[in-house]
Amino acid sequence: MRMARSRRLGLRSTGTSSPGKWRQMGQCGSDARPDDWSTLDAAYRFAQANGMPFQMHVMMWGNQQPEWIKSVRAVEQRREIAPWFATVAQRYPDIALLEVVNEPLNDPPSKADTGGGNYLQALGGSGDSGWEWGLQSFRLARQHVPHTKRMINDYSITNSAQATQKYLQIVRLLQREHLVDAIGVQKHAFETTPNVAMSVHRDNLDALAATCLPIYITEFDLDGPTDTQQLADYQRVFPLFWERPAMHGITLWGFRPGVWRDKEAAYLIRADGTERPALTWLRDYVAAHPGTPTP
Numbered sequence: 001m002r003m004a005r006s007r008r009l010g011l012r013s014t015g016t017s018s019p020g021k022w023r024q025m026g027q028c029g030s031d032a033r034p035d036d037w038s039t040l041d042a043a044y045r046f047a048q049a050n051g052m053p054f055q056m057h058v059m060m061w062g063n064q065q066p067e068w069i070k071s072v073r074a075v076e077q078r079r080e081i082a083p084w085f086a087t088v089a090q091r092y093p094d095i096a097l098l099e100v101v102n103e104p105l106n107d108p109p110s111k112a113d114t115g116g117g118n119y120l121q122a123l124g125g126s127g128d129s130g131w132e133w134g135l136q137s138f139r140l141a142r143q144h145v146p147h148t149k150r151m152i153n154d155y156s157i158t159n160s161a162q163a164t165q166k167y168l169q170i171v172r173l174l175q176r177e178h179l180v181d182a183i184g185v186q187k188h189a190f191e192t193t194p195n196v197a198m199s200v201h202r203d204n205l206d207a208l209a210a211t212c213l214p215i216y217i218t219e220f221d222l223d224g225p226t227d228t229q230q231l232a233d234y235q236r237v238f239p240l241f242w243e244r245p246a247m248h249g250i251t252l253w254g255f256r257p258g259v260w261r262d263k264e265a266a267y268l269i270r271a272d273g274t275e276r277p278a279l280t281w282l283r284d285y286v287a288a289h290p291g292t293p294t295p
Contacts, residue, residue, distance in 0.1 A: 037091065044092050053096035055251070056088065057218070058153065060100065060137045062107040065117035077122035085144040095148045099184060099218065100141045101134050102153045104170060105163065108133070131170050138179035153184030153218050158204040159196045171211055182248070183208050186219040189266060192237045202240055209246035217241055219253035223264035227277045230265070234278040242289060255279075 047054040060081075069077055088095075109117030124132035134152075141150050152171065157163050167183075174180035185208070192201070208215055222237060224230030241247060254260025255268045268279040 055097040056095045058099040058102035061102040062109040064115045070112045070118035074122040077119040085140045089145045098148045099153045149181040151182040151184045155186035158201040164204040182214045184218040189223040214248040215246045217250040221253045221266040230278045
């Protein structure tokens, strides 16, 4: 569920289709090694049918990657990665926002463990910049999906000034080549605990905003062991992110059961379809604070 900062759109009517972990190479394979595209196809058709922007999550990541790719030579890995971009572009021509690289700081595709990918060297490794593999990923995205907004994404960024500055190093390298159009920041419950003041998040968001790039919260969730606690946390956390001028949208991650952090009860809609108090409050809050029109 995506909420865009727009005076024209309310919480009920606005959204971006983002079927989460089905948008990854490990689930979809490539032309050379076809896999199951059905869930991703369904999400794309749903977005098209309902006039919703389609956000592609994700292209390059160090998790949930196909097992075969980690054991082949770098030259073959590279031959497989380029068709992955080309196939996604051909199959989904109206992608609105493409998460090109996910979690470069926390989970790059450098490991040979289960789902780790181990193809970082095939994209140039660290290189002189320290982030050549990420730059090359964005170059491939520009080549194959030239008319789509390209975004970088990671977690545990705004709760740490050090992480924010390291993230900005990558963003600035991408900006030098005009490769990136938006900054994605995940915001899970473990990142917004009360031990880190919300002013820290605010200051680091403003540091990201100084790039003049739009910011998207790509994965937002707050645990709800009780309705009362979840509501209080939404009231404490959500407004700061929503009201930053550079914020262009927030995607609620796992807003329904069976998708994400069920054990922590992070969902906003119960299994019977009824809303939890945090969602009721959220609707009213967004209606009262619609933000500014999003380009």
